[in-house]
Amino acid sequence: VADVGLSAVLDLAADDRSTSEAILEVGGLAARLVLQGGGRIACVAGLLDGRFVVAAWPLSGGGDAAPPITENFLGCDRQLFPAGLPARWQQTVPIAEATQPAPMRIGLRAIAGAARGVISRLVVWRDVCWLAHGSQNRWDVPPEQFFVLGDCPAASRDSRQWGPLPARAILGQVIPPASTSKR
Numbered sequence: 001v002a003d004v005g006l007s008a009v010l011d012l013a014a015d016d017r018s019t020s021e022a023i024l025e026v027g028g029l030a031a032r033l034v035l036q037g038g039g040r041i042a043c044v045a046g047l048l049d050g051r052f053v054v055a056a057w058p059l060s061g062g063g064d065a066a067p068p069i070t071e072n073f074l075g076c077d078r079q080l081f082p083a084g085l086p087a088r089w090q091q092t093v094p095i096a097e098a099t100q101p102a103p104m105r106i107g108l109r110a111i112a113g114a115a116r117g118v119i120s121r122l123v124v125w126r127d128v129c130w131l132a133h134g135s136q137n138r139w140d141v142p143p144e145q146f147f148v149l150g151d152c153p154a155a156s157r158d159s160r161q162w163g164p165l166p167a168r169a170i171l172g173q174v175i176p177p178a179s180t181s182k183r
Contacts, residue, residue, distance in 0.1 A: 003046070003047060003048045003049065003126060004026065004027070004046055004047055004102045004104070004124070004125065004126045005026050005044060005045055005046015005047060005048065005053070005104075005124075005125055005126075006024065006026060006044070006045060006046065006104050006106060006122065006123065006124050006125065007042070007043065007044040007082065007121070007122075007123045007125065008024075008042070008043055008106055008119050008120070008121060008122045008123070009040060009041070009042050009043075009059065009082050009119070009120045009121045010022055010035070010040070010041045010042075010043060010108055010117055010118075010119055011040050011117060011118045011119075011120060012035060012037070012038040012039055012040075012041070012108075012115055012116070012117045013038050013115065013116045013117070014037055014038040014110070014113060014114065014115030014116070014117075015037065015038070015113060015114070015115075016036070016037040016038075017037075017112070017113050018036075018037060018038070018110060018112060018113030018114060018115040019034065019035070019036055019110070019111045019112040019113060019115075020034075020035045020108060020109065020110050020111060020115045020117060021033065021034050021035065021108075021109060021111050022035060022041075022043065022106070022107065022108045023105070023106065023107045023108075024043060024045035024054070024105075024106050025045075025103070025104060025105040025106070026045050026046050026047055026052070026102055026103075026104050027047050027052075027095075027102035027103065027104075028102075028103065029047075029052040029093070029095065031045050031052075031054040031091065033056050034111075038115070039058060039059075040058065040059040040060075041056055041057070041058055041059065042056065042057055042058075042059050042082035042083075042084060042085075043055070043056040043057075044056075044085070046125065047095065047102060050094060050095060051089075051092045051093060051094055051095060052091075052092070052093045052095050053089040053091065053092050053093075054089065054090055054091040054092075055085065055086050055089050055090045055091075056090065057084050057085070057086060058084075059082060059083070059084065082121060104124060106119060106122065139163060139164065140164075141164045142164065144166060144167050144168075145164045145165060145166050145167060146164070146165055146167060146170060147163065147164055148163065148164070148165045148170070
């Protein structure tokens with residue numbers, strides 16, 4: 001599976017003059033989050049749809065503001081992410097197709113001032129959520145390719161596809177719509 005990543009909640013105990021940094025690394029690509037003062041920050045980084053994606057946002061209230069994980073371990077409806085996930089990724093960087101395994105690391109340290117931090121709700125995910133990346137308003141489907149909307153079973157790479165695929169990459173049979181088939 002090429003789409004993998006991690007999400008976590010960072011709980012920082014620091015004064016307003018302190019500066020900390022969090023590093024989220026997935027598949028050899030890293031995001032550096034510079035954090036001023038203390039507080040609770042949720043963050044997500046990963047390889048998704050051919051991009052390295054990152055989002056971070058403040059959490060309010062007690063606890064970690066995340067719904068409990070239910071029987072649905074695939075994370076439908078964003079259940080594996082802390083509450084408040086933005087509608088779009090804050091950063092997207094195009095990448096080459098990832099190879100497995102994708103090494104992952106997360107770290108938190110004080111840069112200036114006194115700060116202590118705890119990383120909680122660390123979740124390693126694979127293909128659990130698609131956010132708009134704003135780069136595909138139109139799809140051009142080249143000859144010998146099909147536009148595919150997969151049914152998303154977790155055990156199948158091609159079933160999570162969303163976009164053009166070469167015909168040779170499709171296992172199974174393409175059936176034309178009923179209106180164009182001969183009877």
